[in-house]
Amino acid sequence: MDKFQPNQSTTQSEIAKPMEVKTDLVTVHVDGKAVQLPKGENLLAAILSKKYNLPYFCWHPSMGSIGACRQCAITQFTDETQQKGRTIMACMTPVVDGMFLGLEHAPAAEFREQVIAAMMTNHPHDCPVCGEGGACHLQDMTVMTGHSHRQYQGLKRTFTNQYLGPLVNHEMNRCITCYRCERFYKDYAGGKDFSACGSKNQVYFGRQQDGVLESEFAGNLVEVCPTGVFTDKPFAAHYTRKWDLQSAPSICHGCAVGCNISVGERYGSVRRVINRYHNDINGYFICDKGRFGFAYVNGDDRINKISGIELATAFKPHEFSIAMARHNAKTTVGIGSARASQESNAALKQLVGRENFCSGLTELQQECLRSCQALMLQNRQASISDIEQSDCIIVLDEDLTQTSARIALAVRQATRNAAFDKAEQMGIPRWQDDAVRTAAQDLRSDLYLLQSKSCKLDDVAAFCEPMLPEQILELARDISDFANNPHPLGLAQTRTEGSHSESQTLLSRIVQSLQHAKRPVIIAGCSHWHLALLQAVEKLATHAPKNWQFALLPDAVNAMGLVSLMDEHTLSLEQLQAKDLSSSAVIAMENSLPAWSSEQRKQLAEQAETLVVIDHSRHQLSELADIVLPATAFTESDGVAVNYQGLAQPFFAVKPQVKPMHSSWQWCQLLDDVFGQGTLIGLQKLSQLRSYLTDNVTGYPDMNAMFAQHLLFKSARQPMRYSGRTAMIANQTVHEPKNPVDSDSPYSFSMEGPGNDDGYGHALPRSFSWAPGWNSNQSISKYQVKVGGVMSNRADMIRLVGQSEPSASRAQTSSSAKRNHRSQRILGLQLRQLEHLFANDEFAGKIAEFNLMAPPPCLLINTDDTGKFNQGTVSHVRVELTDNSSFIVQLIPCADIAKGVAYLHHPRANTSPLLDLVVSISTVSDADISAHQQQLSENLEQILQQKNRNLARLQQTDQRIPIQIVGEGS
Template sequence: MPTLTIDNQQVTVPDGTTVLEAAEQLGIVIPHFCYHKALGAVGACRMCAVTVVEGTFKGLKMSCLVKAEEGMVVTTDDQQSVEFRARVSEWLMLNHPHDCPVCDEGGECQLQEMTIASGHGLRRYTGKKRTYNNQQLGPFIAQEMNRCIQCYRCVRTYKDYCGGKDFGVMGSRNRVFFGRFKDGTLESDFSGNIVDACPTGVFTDKTYRFKSRYWDLQEAPSICPHCSLGCSTVPGGRYGELQRVRSSVNEKVNGFFICDRGRFGSSYVNHPERPRQATRGSWKLTVDEALQQLDVKARELINQHGPESVLLLGSNRASLETNWLLQRWAEEIGCRAPLLSAHLPRHQAAQVAAFDLADRLCSLEKVRQSDLVVAIGADPLAEAPMLGVALRQAVRSGGKVKVFDPRPVELPCDFEKQTVSPTELLDLLDGTSVESKQLVDLLRGAERPVLVAGGLMLGAGGMLRLKKIAAAASNDQRNCLVHPLLGGANSFGAALLSLPEQDDLLTRLESERIKMLVCVETDPLLEAPDNERFAKALSLLEELVVLDYLPTPLSVHANLFIPTTAPVESEGTFINNEGRQQLFAPVIKPRLPISVTGEGNHPPREFIDVAPGSDPIPSWQLFQQLLGEATDLPTLREKMKTAVPRLIDFETLQPGGVSCRVAHVDERCIYTDEIPAAPEESLQLVVTPARYGSDLLSRYSAKLQPRFTEACVQLHPQDAAARGLQDGAKVVLDTVEGPFNLTLKCNDKMAIGCALVENGPKFQQLVPGGKLSFCKVHAGMSHG
């Protein structure tokens, strides 16, 4: 580790550290543009000049490219370096339009900061400026190429780091252009990252265009709620409206970037139909009145019909604090322990991850560092998009990726795919077949192997089988690690709090012993299989109570509704798929946006003491009120830590701070699987999440609507031909949940003998993660 001197300050840094990075450790800011910690440097901007006084190569050098050496002496503020940087800054600004007053990057523009830092302030150029025609890049990204300073960050982010193929660099010299060959929507699922990477206002968030300045925004560290990875984000809001989401830095999880679903899927917070008022049928209530009615009715039914009569249902959308307090309230009123998921198979898979696999779980950082990743039953871009980017970094570092899946999986990197059906996946993991032994041998030959386990596809039984493969591929020198993909943002947390055995919600509802169901931030009609049976079972209830912040069908039909806050309006904890405890902080207060209350005017013409639509309260506070407690979150977390010892350092964690994983436990097998026999002439039914709109939050986000796809059923061409069907035909998909009229799409990249449907906004009837089932596809239209 070399020790060097920069501006008379000594610092010792790891081998391979550049002078620019060493200066950062000392708090010395060297102006730069092309350098980015995730992207490295290419020496394109020439802005980071320093003078090497002592070293192998003396003189004026680019600090982003020069490696630190033992005994090196560097100056950043000498006359030569300062004058060079000022000239470079002036040169970069020659063709810039100087349109800061109308640029969305104003206030957080690195070009502004570095131009001032370099000492350039006088505009001397009076000639004709270079100009471009901007491209239309779709609903998310706005382009203003005249502001470009040719740092190459956009193309290095979009193409090199994230693997996009429809965006690049064209032209030469001072006519370099960054964009597509022609206008069109950017195809990558990570296109929004060029907004964060761009140091000036060339690429900006079109959905946030002309809304606010950076200094006007309320921001706070948060956790993306759209999948189980738990990426770190920084949402920003103003005037009661959540206006944008940008990536935060979390090197253990998402690194420096996020996916487009996480970036643009936030407008569910501002949904025009979002329920913000407590109601009893058509009667409006205060939240206090609604809570009193809830408590009185629950105790009354338990006294009359016993503890079975009231059922409490938590969810993987609810925070860890909410689910724990829900359990406490169940104890208080004397009913059975709550169920923490409406979808039992998904929940059981999460329990396997939280208990049986706890000692070998790994972070996205470990995935990026792996030399062999084998994904089994996982479609990263649909289930956990940033995993796809992590796999790309593994490949860029020399690693290999292999995928076993029935779906037409796509990844932003080179990979080998073996197309297998769901039953063949389970056979692959049984530990005795030839294929299974070959898989173990493959993993044993790697130095840092990782198994990616698709919880939705494999279920609890498949996850337990995969655990045996991981154990067989481990040795005394290293473990074969596992990165599971779970159903929701807090699936791990809900599993962590659950009893070893969970009853099936639908079975209990159909028993007619349940008189009252309390749903906390969940809708079984959308989140659980057999939604038609659920609808009938719910009609048997005497009382349906819903606490939520989404306008779901269940919210509309509740006897008693109590509004809660969205994650960006409250604080709480999610535990991600690898067991990492992560806290989020409130960004905005719940209220109707001023753009709504002002009816287009600003400010509104009526002034009142209480903001309209400000009734929603964090669900954990609602249950504290029901329990008669008034403790703050730190005190609550101390109690939780005592009750749940696996929550290591839970009471000391801070939003945006260092996160830590829960403690390991002894394994706990909770499930055994059986593979049903296939009916004659049937196909294995594969229900998969859509890339956009499968999770409820993105489904209710208007910004993502351009990405929603039409519903269809996909077959391999051989299966279609065997049934006399052609691509584009109208067909009937017959399932145990009923027939569905869909359009046929032939796809030769999926498994033979399977029928594939995506669960999304335009086809909500079938939900991913159920038990293995079969179906039939035939021509015609169903009238059922």
């Protein structure tokens, strides 16, 4: 039986299995005190790891040292008797045994103060109107060096700011030329449209011309920049200082990676999301979807009231049960969701019984996720840390940059491992970033991108030629055959001998790379629901060498949690459709059924005796429902999400619920009185529900073991400088209300409570990062065992353990899934959905900024396939669907798409199985093209208007004082 279990004797490192670099400790004397530091380590990092305060700007734990800012100057002495010493830069100096260092030595301290003074000659007096004020690394370092008064009275340089898109604001006058932005954007994230321009004292960091930043990680500039040059534009438009934000630790719900984030709230609206460091998952960086993709929780299409039943003004459980009893049915069927928490799915399954629980997935989707689960249960799923340390990576039919962007960033870092190995041979430490890059030049570890179109990782790939999906599957099976050989990969030379085909040549290259690799990783995903490919990888994993690791990536935040609750009785959507629902109540929980067409959803509403929808935002299914119950979004509820590795991670509400909104599990508990067996009636607290589920539901983790002892000693969600608590609702009442009580969470909605790293046993995830003298997020180093290492207050990890045993029901479902899977071909082209980070999501259309950055409706084809459309003179085509509807898309010929494959993008693909509905593709008239372009212009105008209306509504709600943050929020 597969169960979630806490790692009581297992540490984080044992789960993620990062490559450990053993270093010898040596004695170094710092300000007369002997400390133990790792030999050869970056001296700045080593000093910060010992919690000393030493200013820096250009250095970053993930990007190494270049010595550009000269801010980390210290004095080195020959012995304890020397008085003068010499000034060195800590970030460029390795730790050597017997060093004598002076951090507080007067000449070094004066040098650091003068470096700041030189920077300030051109830095504006913007702190009161700067979006970074109060959370600015430059402010912290200026105070730390003692530069409290400015001496320079001359003119300051000025720059023209650029428009960098709807997500990131640019205020170049604040730049201190630390080069962090360029090093991250170009060198670390691989961006091509951003660089340093100019020379000497006129260096400009930006694009060649105004335009949207193209990188999926551009938002990290907000945190990477130590000043206010790059700021969060949506946050600036609805701004609050860091110390006035109520924050809570959470998990990104944008994909299945499970990046750790911190959510900030004020006046009832979520204001921003920032990265929350986790050494084995997201590290210091998250993608822009994770950073800005929360905006829908503030949208005006939130469901905030009960519809379909009549209740008194104030919500009362007893009256609710009486009203729902009028809609009682003979049986109840529940539809779960991969975006709902583990508690909610488990509670729904308990409510309806396992024979009436539907996963909300098609048979094809269920089987794809079971392949992911098989690797998860074998503990073969590689962490991001594992991927970054790999020396050979094969990506199978998945554009990671658009589906699991944080994984793509890890893959890019992995290609540098060959450079690090060469640098090590030459005696160059890996933290000497510029020296490593100079020594390595274009040397990279092997990366094979076996895909049907190009992607943004092509520039670091050893192979990236577009291939047909069938060719990719054949190669995957060939690799599996080689791995299954008694002498793994030993027949490679024999198999390819005498063959001159391109596929055999490629196979030979891949086999040779795998033979020489020490830590290979094979990655595939569910973006195309390519079942045969995922099963080939699953088969490969069963007999691959132990040093091989894999990463099969689901499509949703809790997809692995949902599949862990599935058993032989779980219904697929096909089985649900075939079921007689005339005397059944159907409860659809946080699932708009995007795998179904509009007609199928209408049929469900017509066939069910009662259709109950539990969700937080409106969609077609909620409009068809008989009863709609408002659910809380992830920012307003506590729960558990299981990432692609099988790690069960908790997320916490950043603000209290506003009745009648409830968490989905709470609605299940309330509905159990009418539609269920009564097993959930007494479980009114989350801790009670968790205890019950741990004892009775296979696939639910024992989360109470982690947090029970913290319920009496809660940590604060609000910083100690949180202001206006008694005045923020003065426009509503002059009486000071009691703080909301959160009895189930280890966090309080107040400033009271011990710190997140208290001494009460297991530690808690941090709500926010702050330390004395460190107001920016750079303060995270104060809470790490060592800089860039694990958190000193890390919580135990919980993961799914057990053995994967394929059942007969799985094999039967698999064959059914294959029969139902439709390989859509139109005009000889295999249609596939175009992946895009800001478009392939049912909530992407609810976020104005994402709509502005999404591509227009289009059909991408190979240049050689243009002849299928009137000798290649067509610019737009019409796509006809089975429901007699149609739409127009732009036809875009590309040389970097496999011949015979076409990629279709249209917003309808997020809410329906668009590819399965396509009947034909035909040319359109010039008049239709003009009307289509006019419609796109009108849609753009509507998006901008909706964005402004939503912002005005939020500002009115919080009684905003009209103080403008200069140069931001436009």
